[in-house]
Each structure stands twice: as structure tokens, then as C-alpha cells.
Amino acid sequence: MNPLVPALTRAVVGLGLGALLLAVAAPRAAALEPAPVAIRLTTQPPANQIHPFPVTAPTHLLIDVADATGAPVKDAVLHVTLKAPPAGRLFSTGFPIFEGTTSFSFETPAPEGRADIVAYLPVRGAYAVTVKAAPPEAAAAQMRYHTETFTLDVPENAAQVRNAALLLGGLFLVGLAAGWFFARTRLLLLAAESQAQPVGK
Numbered sequence: 001m002n003p004l005v006p007a008l009t010r011a012v013v014g015l016g017l018g019a020l021l022l023a024v025a026a027p028r029a030a031a032l033e034p035a036p037v038a039i040r041l042t043t044q045p046p047a048n049q050i051h052p053f054p055v056t057a058p059t060h061l062l063i064d065v066a067d068a069t070g071a072p073v074k075d076a077v078l079h080v081t082l083k084a085p086p087a088g089r090l091f092s093t094g095f096p097i098f099e100g101t102t103s104f105s106f107e108t109p110a111p112e113g114r115a116d117i118v119a120y121l122p123v124r125g126a127y128a129v130t131v132k133a134a135p136p137e138a139a140a141a142q143m144r145y146h147t148e149t150f151t152l153d154v155p156e157n158a159a160q161v162r163n164a165a166l167l168l169g170g171l172f173l174v175g176l177a178a179g180w181f182f183a184r185t186r187l188l189l190l191a192a193e194s195q196a197q198p199v200g201k
Contacts, residue, residue: 037073039131039148040064050154052124061117065110065133072113079132079145080117081105085125085154095123127152 043050044060051057065076082103087096108115110133121127129152132145 036068037076037133037135037146038066038068038070039133039146040066041129041131041148041150041152043152047152048155050121052122052154052156058118059121061115061119061129063110063115063117063131063133065113067135073133073135074111074113075136076110076113077107077134077136077145078110078115079105079107080115081128081130082119083128083130085123085127098123099125121152121154124154124156127154 040063042062042064044062050059061080061082063078063080065073065078067073082105084098084101084103087099103119108117129150130147131150132147134145
């Protein structure tokens with residue numbers, strides 16, 4: 001008997017078993033992949049109407065999770081992280097202990113595909129909102145969540161801008177008046193001195 005026949009037989013059997021295992025594992029791997037979801041973030045009030053310190057009212061972060069057809073993902077699981085604005089290169093936010101810190105990070109369900117999270121945004125700047133979302137079956141299997149990071153630009157408090165402009169304008173006017181007063185006084189003194197000089201013999 002040719003000694004190559006058993007070796008070839010084992011090779012053919014091994015290839016067949018490998019193909020069978022791949023055929024069985026492929027559907028299971030596909031089934032374990034979480035369904036794609038779309039995450040949308042809106043705020044109430046809108047970002048350009050949020051008033052930082054002093055905070056007059058909380059901001060609602062409205063997070064919607066939808067599937068590929070646009071339908072809400074029932075009982076989705078969310079992990080939400082809010083990070084405060086970093087320190088500015090030239091100007092501080094006015095609250096340095098808060099700059100660049102993580103305001104909160106927690107997991108929450110979205111029974112109807114929406115979560116309403118209450119947040120306080122005390123300083124101006126760009127907040128980073130990171131949302132990880134997964135359908136309930138994917139979360140239960142501890143599979144990878146779909147992640148989106150949103151930038152929430154909060155403008156400076158309009159009242160503070162107005163007050164700062166009034167203060168700078170007032171200081172400018174005071175400086176202008178003081179300069180005019182001292183310059184005029186100096187000119188009057190010089191004129192008086194020139195008149196008081198004795199006439200040369």
C-alpha cells in the first residue's frame with residue numbers, strides 16, 4: 001500500500017472538518033455581532049440658549065437610539081459620560097476646578113429608545129458627551145457597544161458679556177477723563193509759569 005494514501009486521507013478529512021467548523025461558527029459569529037444603531041443627541045433648551053453660571057435651570061440631554069430602519073430601539077442600554085470643557089489657552093472659564101473634569105459617567109436604560117438625562121452646565125465652552133449604546137440582547141451578552149461622541153458648545157452668559165463690556169467701557173471713560181484732566185492741569189501750570197517769569201533786563 002502506498003504510504004502517501006493514509007496521509008492524504010487524513011489531510012482530506014482534516015480539511016473537511018475545518019470547513020464544517022467554519023460553516024457552523026460563521027452564523028454564530030454573525031449572530032453575536034450587535035445590530036447597528038444610530039445615536040442622536042438634542043438638548044432642551046437648545047445649546048445656544050443654555051445659560052452657564054449662574055445656572056438658572058438644568059439642561060436636559062435627550063438621547064435617541066434607532067435601528068437601521070429609523071425605529072426606536074426598545075430597552076436599549078446606554079452608557080453616558082459628560083466631560084467639562086478644558087482650560088482655554090488665553091482665557092479661563094472662570095471655574096478652573098471644574099475644567100476638564102468628568103461631570104458624570106453612568107449606565108442607564110432607554111425603555112422606549114430615549115433617555116432624558118438632567119445635567120448642569122455651569123461654565124461656557126465645549127462639553128464632550130460620549131454615548132455608548134447597544135440593543136438589550138447585545139448588552140446582556142457584554143458585546144461591544146456602538147459609541148458616539150458629541151460636542152456641546154455652550155456660549156458665555158450674555159449678562160456677563162454685557163457686564164464685562166460695561167466695566168471695560170467705564171474704565172476707558174474714566175481713564176480718558178483722568179488723562180484729559182491731568183493734561184489740562186499741566187498746560188495751565190505751564191502757562192502760569194511762563195507768565196510769572198520776570199522780564200529780562
